[in-house]
Amino acid sequence: SQAEIGLIGLGVMGANLALNIAEKGNRIAVFNRTVETTRKFHADAGELKSRIVPCETIEEFVAAIRPPRPIIIMIKAGESVDQQMEALKPHLASGDIMIDAGNANFRDTMRRFDSLKDTGLTFIGMGVSGGEEGARHGPSIMVGGTEESYARVEEVLTSIAAKYDGEPCVAWLGENGAGHFVKTIHNGIEYADMQMIAEIYGILRDGLRMTAEEIGEVFGTWNRGRLNSYLIEITEKVLKATDPLTGKPMVDMILDKAGQKGTGKWSAIEAQTMGVPATGIEAAVAARSISSMKEERETAEKILGLPSVGEFQVADKAAFITDLENALLAAKIGAYAQGFAVMSAASKEFGWSLPMPTIARIWRAGCIIRSQFLDEITSAFTKAPDAANLIVTPAFAALVKETDGALRRIVSAAVLGGLPVPALASALGYFDSYRRGRGTANVIQAQRDFFGAHGFDRVDGADSHHGPWGSGLNG
Numbered sequence: 001s002q003a004e005i006g007l008i009g010l011g012v013m014g015a016n017l018a019l020n021i022a023e024k025g026n027r028i029a030v031f032n033r034t035v036e037t038t039r040k041f042h043a044d045a046g047e048l049k050s051r052i053v054p055c056e057t058i059e060e061f062v063a064a065i066r067p068p069r070p071i072i073i074m075i076k077a078g079e080s081v082d083q084q085m086e087a088l089k090p091h092l093a094s095g096d097i098m099i100d101a102g103n104a105n106f107r108d109t110m111r112r113f114d115s116l117k118d119t120g121l122t123f124i125g126m127g128v129s130g131g132e133e134g135a136r137h138g139p140s141i142m143v144g145g146t147e148e149s150y151a152r153v154e155e156v157l158t159s160i161a162a163k164y165d166g167e168p169c170v171a172w173l174g175e176n177g178a179g180h181f182v183k184t185i186h187n188g189i190e191y192a193d194m195q196m197i198a199e200i201y202g203i204l205r206d207g208l209r210m211t212a213e214e215i216g217e218v219f220g221t222w223n224r225g226r227l228n229s230y231l232i233e234i235t236e237k238v239l240k241a242t243d244p245l246t247g248k249p250m251v252d253m254i255l256d257k258a259g260q261k262g263t264g265k266w267s268a269i270e271a272q273t274m275g276v277p278a279t280g281i282e283a284a285v286a287a288r289s290i291s292s293m294k295e296e297r298e299t300a301e302k303i304l305g306l307p308s309v310g311e312f313q314v315a316d317k318a319a320f321i322t323d324l325e326n327a328l329l330a331a332k333i334g335a336y337a338q339g340f341a342v343m344s345a346a347s348k349e350f351g352w353s354l355p356m357p358t359i360a361r362i363w364r365a366g367c368i369i370r371s372q373f374l375d376e377i378t379s380a381f382t383k384a385p386d387a388a389n390l391i392v393t394p395a396f397a398a399l400v401k402e403t404d405g406a407l408r409r410i411v412s413a414a415v416l417g418g419l420p421v422p423a424l425a426s427a428l429g430y431f432d433s434y435r436r437g438r439g440t441a442n443v444i445q446a447q448r449d450f451f452g453a454h455g456f457d458r459v460d461g462a463d464s465h466h467g468p469w470g471s472g473l474n475g
């Protein structure tokens with residue numbers, strides 16, 4: 001019998017996704033540019049072999065799938081996807097669906113979606129999160145495309161998705177680029193989450209002078225509390241791991257230069273383009289960039305020295321560590337609130353009607369930012385679907401009020417101690433500016449009017465929009 005679905009690209013993600021699909025009882029045809037990889041993949045598939053149809057040519061591959069054919073493309077993002085689509089097209093028939101499951105820029109997805117209009121073929125842009133393990137045993141899947149094309153793949157995707165309390169972490173989120181946009185923001189939030197964890201680690205390492213093992217213990221304790229999440233769990237594990245080469249803590253042997261592939265940067269760019277503050281994500285992207293300037297930083301340390309602040313003083317270590325836990329929770333709320341605000345703006349901008357409670361729901365399991373916290377976000381958005389921001393929903397307003405004091409104390413201690421906490425500080429700055437009804441932009445408006453006659457609105461509503469600055473001003 002014909003395969004239910006096809007998959008192109010047997011790299012790390014594609015191979016695991018294909019095994020997951022086969023394991024759930026689906027018959028799947030697979031193809032890879034390098035034929036040897038296809039042969040090896042099939043040979044190693046063990047008991048799943050009989051459900052996998054290895055194909056060595058595109059013709060053979062297309063013929064092996066039941067029409068209308070859903071074809072997952074899981075290859076290197078970028079131009080290779082366009083090339084792969086072009087290679088496929090002549091062999092496809094009306095109704096067939098090309099599904100890009102890589103980390104595409106949603107603007108490329110929108111272009112690809114549009115390029116197939118009136119061809120009878122359709123396109124799905126599908127964000128997949130969870131890394132290798134997720135792909136194999138249950139990822140979180142964010143789908144964008146037509147609702148009809150989703151109906152064709154819903155059953156297979158539901159079978160392979162991660163489950164949270166039995167609910168599958170997959171959903172159709174909207175037309176064209178909706179799925180890849182949401183995946184991008186997922187990654188942006190992931191950047192912020194990881195950076196904030198790294199900053200807290202920095203305070204424990206350079207402030208409290210704790211060993212990696214001891215810090216791992218702290219994260220382990222937090223993972224059993226309100227911060228319970230995959231990222232906190234793996235942070236404990238990486239901190240406690242030993243380098244097989246030297247016997248030292250593994251993290252102490254890893255160069256402090258973070259890589260990035262673009263999704264964090266795209267999140268920040270899209271947020272800026274729409275005028276939505278996403279300072280936590282921006283701080284995290286910038287922190288990765290500064291991390292990569294290793295030589296410059298070493299030179300600067302020689303020239304400027306570390307801040308001359310004296311010994312990092314903590315009166316009550318246990319209370320300080322509890323403050324760190326609450327500070328991380330508060331900062332995390334800020335980053336998620338920003339991410340959801342960006343999605344809410346994009347939803348209007350691109351006409352998607354992105355379902356916020358559903359997005360939080362499908363992130364509860366399978367993906368990298370999975371956590372108990374996302375269940376609370378699901379519930380907050382379900383109860384207050386029209387809230388302007390996560391932090392003004394009743395549940396999160398209460399949480400912010402409870403934890404922002406700790407964030408303030410921790411950011412203050414870090415700043416006074418000369419330790420960099422750009423993402424934690426950005427969350428505090430966000431709360432402090434967002435909750436203040438009367439800000440300071442009146443001065444900016446006055447300055448703009450002074451040098452550029454831009455005009456301003458008055459607090460009393462009077463019909464006078466320029467200041468008494470006089471004329472003949474320099475531009």
Ligand code: NDP
Nearest residue numbers: 009010011012013014033034074075076077080102103131
């Ligand atoms: P790998 O590097 O493991 O595999 C790359 C795959 O792409 C190979 O099958 C390769 O084929 C194929 N490929 C590369 N260039 C072309 C081309 N021009 N034409 C046809 N096929 C090509 O990548 P991953 O599996 O890690 O990633 C795949 C996608 O999934 C990427 O978009 C990535 O961003 C995304 N992703 C990755 C995650 C991860 O944790 N790794 C998580 C979520 C998404 P060949 O064998 O012939 O070289």
